[in-house]
Amino acid sequence: MISKAVHGNNTLGALRYLFGPGKANEHTDPHVVASWDGFAPDPGRHQSATLEQLRDALDLHVVQYGRKINNHVYHRMIRADPSDRILSDDDWAAIARxxxxxAGIAPDGDEDACRWVAVRHADDHVHILATVVRADLTQARLRGDQYRVEAELTEIEREYKLKDLSDTRTREYRDAIPKRAKGKELHKAQRLGREGTDRDRLRTAVRQALAGAADEEEFTARLAAKGVLLGVRRAPSGDVTGYKFALPTGGESGPIWFSGSKLASDLTQPKIQARFALGVDDPAFPTPDPRTWPADGRHRASTTIEHAYPAFDDDPDAARAEAVIRGGLEVLDTLAATSPTLSRKELHQAARALEYTRIANTRAAGADLRAMRSAARELLHAGPATGRGEDGTAAATILTSLVLLAIVIAKWHAAQGHRHQADAARTAADHLRAAYTRHAAKPIAHLTLEGRLLPKPDHDRQADAVRRTLPADQATRLLAEENWAALAATLAQAEAAGHNPTTLLANAAGRRELATADSPAAVLTWRIRRDANLPTPAPAATPDELRTRAARARTTSRTTSTPAAPVITPPAPVAPDQVRRTR
Structure with a gap:
């Protein structure tokens, strides 16, 4: 079976389509086969029922919620293969439930579940329309719904003896994704008001303890520091054959243990030991001052990430790709653990999304995985960052690199036909962009203001460097960007520090993936500031000084018959270094 969900804001519009004739009169006998309570109005079979009545019933909790909700409509289609037998209305009703x-719309036994209705208007498929506000006026937790639905459809195909539409790639994907929680675990988390289940929390804790760990001793110590219990299974010979993990409960029943394989396929004892066997490089910080280490670690890790991009070149080398994905996940887990609260949640969500991009049954390339694990270890030893000053600039730099890495992963999976993994990588990129915005807005605003105040000869000299260094189309696009002023200021600062702007531009632009960025100027700004070791962007002057300099610039412009300089106003918050979504 094939299933896909879309989201929207117009419940009545969606119902009109489902009960209408279709785009080519392909809808025949549209009618309700199942609903949240079994008593939903059926405009297809009962003349007294109207679309408006059904809309009002579905939207009841949305209205009661009292605030606008984006995409409150959840619309999922489920289609059987044309070669399958025709299922009855009762069959489709059971499948819909x-x-x-x-999906998380209506968990079994949940009296506060969302409202939904299943409409059939053809032999081979059914549409399910739901609203995402529950009876307790909370929103349904739908993250990862597609993956859970895919797993359920596999069981349905087996039980109903339908054609198995999960091809080899989909099966490999399902082997790679984290093991999903069961019904009792979900209900427990909901009852206790927790964000995730014990299994989810445990998997995250184990991954964070593993990130950058050099050996089993360090891994064990970090597990203990996080309050995670470790059990070791041994063979009669005394050799370790397995790990199991648990969170302390304090209850009489004792902790609930999960083997590594029940958390994720790459958290088994043999695979964890294989990471330790690769070794990891100890960090070497360029300065003896620990206060600069968080920024140093982020800058050096961002360089390592950019060196990993070629693993996703046109040659579909799954071993190198898996190595970078696993290593990237360790970098993200470490970054989340050492970042300020400002961006920690988004980084955690990006890491959890990246888990779904792994490639099952693939041995990771050792050199690539070691390099990425070493970058994670460097972040760990660099210590927590404050998110201010140089730390904030360094965070923007590494987040730029990670956004582009997520997009490279998405492009690679899409080229291999791995739709689910590509979608997960794009989700990770979205979370990373949000984290980037929080760190980059202030420093790039300072740079933009400084760039706008550059004397015209300095500005023109940096523009000429761009035209000489980059292809004509890239240079034209870059010079037209809003963030060009920030890059111009950075190039001017680098030149004043003794660097050659042309050389810096060539090196920064040669690190791939510049074309995929919505703002190449921002990408180049952070790369050049890192490569040239430029200081943290700060306000260029006091407001009175800025007004005086702006007035002088306008006077000079009029006396030299050059175009008038723009009025200096504080720049609007700059959009993140977003990367175009590659579908």
């Missing part, structure tokens, strides 16, 4: 439970 199971899919809604798996």
């Amino acid at each position: 199971r899919v809604m439970a798996a």
Whole structure:
């Protein structure tokens, strides 16, 4: 079976389509086969029922919620293969209930579940329309719904003896994704008001303890520091054959243990030991001052990430790709653990999304994985960052590199036909962009203001360097960007520090993936500031000084018959270094 969900804001519009004739009169006998309570109005079979009545019933909790909700409509189609037998309305009703439970719309036994209705208007498929506000006026937790639905559909295909539409790639994907929580675990987390289940929290804690760890001793110590219990299974010979993990509960029943394989396929004892066997490089910080280490670690890790981009070149080398994905996950887990609260949640969510991009049954290339694990270890030893000053600039730099890495992963998976993994990588990129915005807005605003105040000869000299260094189309696009002023200021600072702007531009632009960025100027700004070791952007002057300099610039412009300089106003918050989504 094939299933896909879309989201929207117009419940009545979606119902009109489902009960209408279709785009080519392909809808025949549209009618309700199942609903949240079994008593939803059916405009297809009962003349007294109207679309508006059904809309009002579905939207009841949305209205009661009292605040605007973006994309409150959840629309999922489920289609059987044309070669399958025709299922009855009762069959489709049972399938719809199971899919809604798996998606998180209406978990089994949940009296406060969302409202939904399943409409059939053809032999081979059914549409399910739901609203995402529950009866307790909270929103449904839908993250990862597609993956849970895919797993449920595999069971449905087996039980109903339908054609298995999960091809080899999909099966490999399902082997790679984290093991999902069961119904009791979900209900427990909901009852206790927790963000995730014990299994989810445990998997995150184990991954963070493993990130950058050099050996089993360090891994064990970091697990203990996080309050994670470790159990070791041994063979009669005394050799270790398995790990199991648990979170202390304090209850009489004792902790609930999960083997590594029940958390994720790459958290088994043999695979964890294989990472230790690769070794890891000890960090060597360029300065003896520990206060600069968080920024140094982030700058050096961003360089390592950019060196990993070629692993996703046109040659589909799954071993190198898996190495960078696993290593990138360790970098993200470490970055989340050492970042300020400002961006920690987004980084954590990006890491959890990146888990779904792994490639099952693939041995990671050793050199690439060691390099990325060493970068994670460097972040760990650099210590927590404050998010201010140089730390904030360094965070913007590494987040730029990680956004581009997520997009490279998405492009690679899309080229291999791995739709789910590509979607997960794009989700990770979205979270990383949000984290980037929080760190980059202030420093790039300072640079933009400074760039706008550059004397015209200095400005023109940097523009000429761009035209000489980059291809004509890239140079034209870059010079037209809003962030060009920030890059011009950076090039001027680097030149004043004794660097050659042309050389810096060539090196920064040669690190790939510049074309995929919505703002190449911002990408180049952070790369050049890192490479030239430029100081943290700060306000160029006091407001009175800025007004005086702006007035002088306008006077000089009029006396030299050059175009008038723009009025200096504080720049609007700059959009993140977003990367175009590659579909």
